[in-house]
Amino acid sequence: MIVDKNARITNSLSLPSTASFVINCKSRKGVIDANNFAKKEGLPLIALGGGTNIIPNNRINGVVLILDFDTLKIENETVIAEAGNEWDSIVQFAVSNHLSGIEALSWIPGRAGAAPVQNIGAYGREISNVIEEVEAYDRENEEFVMLSNKECQFSYRNSIFKEYPNKFIIVSMTLKLSKEKPKIPTYKDIENYFSERGNDEPSLREIREAIIKVRKGKLPDPEIIPNVGSYFTNPVLENEEALSLKNNFPDLPIFPFEDKSKIPAAWLIEQAGLKGKKIGKVEIYSKNALILINPNQANFADIMEAEKFIQNKVFQKFNILLKREPVII
Ligand SMILES: Cc1cc2nc3c(=O)[nH]c(=O)nc-3n(C[C@H](O)[C@H](O)[C@H](O)COP(=O)(O)OP(=O)(O)OC[C@H]3O[C@@H](n4cnc5c(N)ncnc54)[C@H](O)[C@@H]3O)c2cc1C
Structure with a gap:
């Protein structure tokens, strides 16, 4: 077990953040030791992976545990x-x-x-x-x-x-998993990808390649433009609620989800006039309104300010409160 004091927290939003302790562990025994260490210090223990779905505070009073075993x-x-x-x-x-x-x-x-x-x-x-x-x-x-x-x-x-x-x-x-023949995901961009190529029975490898290609075209690479992927989840509404919203906004896309209706959060943000906009140091990605990017060395407070601003604008227009997807630590 390696313990680093006041160590920097790697995160794909590139927010400045340090934790009281960071522990890298290489075995299950290391997990037990880290738990005992956090208890002894009277601090919370927070497991982290790549930091691609977190919004870290400037200072985390806690023990961050990174599990490095990978059989x-x-x-x-x-x-x-x-x-x-x-x-x-x-x-x-x-x-x-x-x-x-x-x-x-x-x-x-x-x-x-x-x-x-x-x-x-x-x-x-x-x-x-x-x-x-x-x-x-x-x-x-x-x-x-x-x-x-x-x-x-x-x-x-x-x-x-x-x-x-x-x-x-x-x-x-x-x-x-399964050895059965894979199916093309029923998603417009992927279906188009294969129909353009006249391939209606792609192999697993071809499906993976298609997904990677489509994703690379739509999502900013966090190594170049810091981000956490989708910032908000897509609201899931009762069917009647979704239909009454559609009466006011006839272009509203609605997708069936279990026995309810899912509304794309990106559409709501775009319709609120925010796609590509700057909110302080934070920006809404111009190719995908669901992604907040941090090209200007924003900090935790800047992200929170942008989040509130977007939530307020969307709420004023649609009476829907967007929920954050990544986790604050
Ligand atoms: C460009 C981009 C695209 C993305 N696309 C998608 C997508 O298509 N779909 C999707 O679902 N997500 C997506 N994400 C979000 C993210 O990649 C996933 O949520 C991913 O699983 C986070 O992994 P991580 O190791 O970085 O987790 P971290 O950010 O390190 O942690 C995320 C949460 O998991 C907890 N955690 C981490 N490890 C453990 C553990 N061992 N035990 C218990 N809790 C743990 C943390 O405490 C934290 O609450 C995207 C992110 C980016 C930056």
């Missing part, structure tokens, strides 16, 4: 991945072993340990579609536990891990 195993159609693996290397591994189920989740940054936290999703798929179980350290009971898919309480960009952030440290996960 990746395959048994028939099952993949078992430890928390420290890069998520996209797991997708790459599955595709090269001819296993389908997560190819639509290609090129999502971050590490495996964080993927179940917000039930990562893209192009109509979520990690909860393939998770069999998650192995986690239960901090209260001080033991490693296995949570079944049901026990993880997955929902849209949410799970038990996001609801109770102090309870579990995820150490590994078991994914149930």
Whole structure:
């Protein structure tokens, strides 16, 4: 266990941030030691992966734990991945072993340990579609536990891990994949990609390539333009609510979601006249209104100010309060 005092927190928004302690651990024993260390110091313990879905305060009074162990195993159609693996290397591994189920989740940054936290999703798929179980350290009971898919309480960009952030440290996960022929994700950009090429039965590798190409065209690379991907979740409304909104805004796109209606947050922000706008040091990305970018060395307070500004504008126009997707730490 390596303990760094007053260490900088790496995050894809490039916010200046330091934590009381940062611990890198290489084994499950290291997780137990870190938990004991945080308890002894009387500080919260916060597990982090790549920092691509966090908004860190300037100063974090806590112990940040980075899990660096990354075994990746395959048994028939099952993949078992430890928390420290890069998520996209797991997708790459599955595709090269001819296993389908997560190819639509290609090129999502971050590490495996964080993927179940917000039930990562893209192009109509979520990690909860393939998770069999998650192995986690239960901090209260001080033991490693296995949570079944049901026990993880997955929902849209949410799970038990996001609801109770102090309870579990995820150490590994078991994914149930499939040898069956992959399907083209039913998503306009991807369907167009294949119809333009006259390819209606693409291989797994071709689907992964298509997803990466489309994503690269739409999402800013955090290494060049700091961002956390989607800043807000898409509001899910009761069907009647969505229809009455559509009466006032006939162009409103509505997507069926379980037995409700999902509204694209990007559309609401764009219609509020904010796409491409600057709010202090923060900007709304000109190619995708759902993404806040930080090209001007903003800090935590600047991001919060931009968030409130957008929420207010959208609320004034549509009476909908946008919810933040990334986590404040
Ligand atoms: C350009 C870009 C595109 C993105 N696209 C998508 C997308 O398409 N779909 C999507 O869902 N997300 C997307 N994201 C968000 C992000 O990539 C995912 O949420 C990812 O899973 C975060 O991984 P991370 O390792 O960086 O997590 P971090 O940012 O380090 O942590 C995120 C949260 O998980 C918790 N956590 C991390 N590790 C553990 C652990 N081992 N145990 C318990 N809790 C833990 C943290 O405490 C924090 O609350 C995107 C982000 C960017 C920058």
